[in-house]
Amino acid sequence: MSVFYKPYMIKYNLVVMFFTVMLVCFMATAADTKNLLFEKQKKTIVLDPGHGGYDKGAQGPDGTFEKNVTLNLAxxxxxxxxxxxxxxxxxxxxxxxxxxxxxASANHVGADLFISIHTGGSFLHQASGITLYYFKEFAGPTMTPDAYPSQPFKSINNQVPWPNIHNRHQKSSKVLAQLMLNRINExxxxTKSDIQDAQFMILxxxxxxxxxxxxGYITNPAEEKSLSDIIVLSNIAKGIRNGIDDFFEKDR
Ligand SMILES: [Zn+2]
Incomplete structure (x- = not known):
């Protein structure tokens, strides 16, 4: 022990040390609680990459499959x-x-948003642009499978979607579509972008x-190229994230 240390100084140091440790512990616990709360309050987003497996979706002139683009983007x-x-x-x-x-998987996890991802496909190679669809029930007959962006309308194991469940979300879905489109357009x-209502079973x-x-249209040669470009996909993803952020800001 140094000759300069007096017993009362050791005691003082111990007390300071004790309170420092207590303070650090308290701060750590508070931070943990805050993190835990943040985790709990996080919104759940379900992303649905269209098609997959035997269902390749639309195909580009260079052989790019929609199912791969949708998964990459998701x-x-x-x-x-x-x-x-x-x-x-x-x-x-x-x-x-x-x-x-x-x-059902979106409903099962109690998602706050559900986003189904597809590309356009057309036998007209000049067809181009991005379209965001929100659900709107029509008074007329149910939409034909041909009008749905993916083909497998019939392979649904005879399950019937809960009728009218989505109606109460129709307005906010339209708002979400608009906010996302604004940010993607940034x-x-x-060059072409649009929002449309549709009676899609997926929604x-x-x-x-x-x-x-x-x-975009994977059947359009220029857009097929864009959709195969990681930088383009990443920019689309950023636009979608910003649109989602805007949606929840508006929601608060
Ligand atoms: Zn599709």
Missing amino acids: RMIAKELANNYRVVLTRTDDYWLDIPART QRIF EGADMPAVCLEI
């Missing part, structure tokens, strides 16, 4: 959202899921605001 959006949201993908690899299973990727059973994206 992964990028998930990465963009990961810090502030809980993100669930309906499919995480190249396999097929029927439409009710996709919507990226200046597509009909969703018990939360939901949007179906058709991110």
Whole structure:
């Protein structure tokens, strides 16, 4: 022991040390609680990469499959959202899921948003642009399978979507579509963009605001090239994340 240390000084140092440790512990616990609360309050976003497995979706003139573009984009959006949201993908690899299973998984996890991802496909190679769809029930007959962006309308195991469940989210779905489109347009990727209502089965059973994206036409040679470009996809993903952020800001 140093000759300069007096017993009362040791006592004093011990007391200071004790309170410092207590303070650090308290701060750590408070931070943990705050983190835990933040985790609990995180909104859940379900991303649905269209098609998969035997269902390749639309195909580009260079041989790009829609099912791969949708999965790549979903992964990028998930990465963009990961810090502030809980993100669930309906499919995480190249396999097929029927439409009710996709919507049901969003309902099952109590998602705050459901976003189904597709590309456009047309026998007209000049068809181009991005369209965001929100659900709107029509008075007329149910939409024909041909009008749905994916083909497998019939392979649904006889499941019937919960009728009218999505109606109460129709207005907020339209708002979400508009906010996302504004932010995607900031990226200046597509020359044509639009929002449309549609009676899509993929949206009909969703018990939360939901949007179906058709991110460009894979059958258009220039857009096929864009949709195969990681930088373009990443910019689309950023636009979608900003639109989602805007939606929840508005919601508060
Ligand atoms: Zn599709």
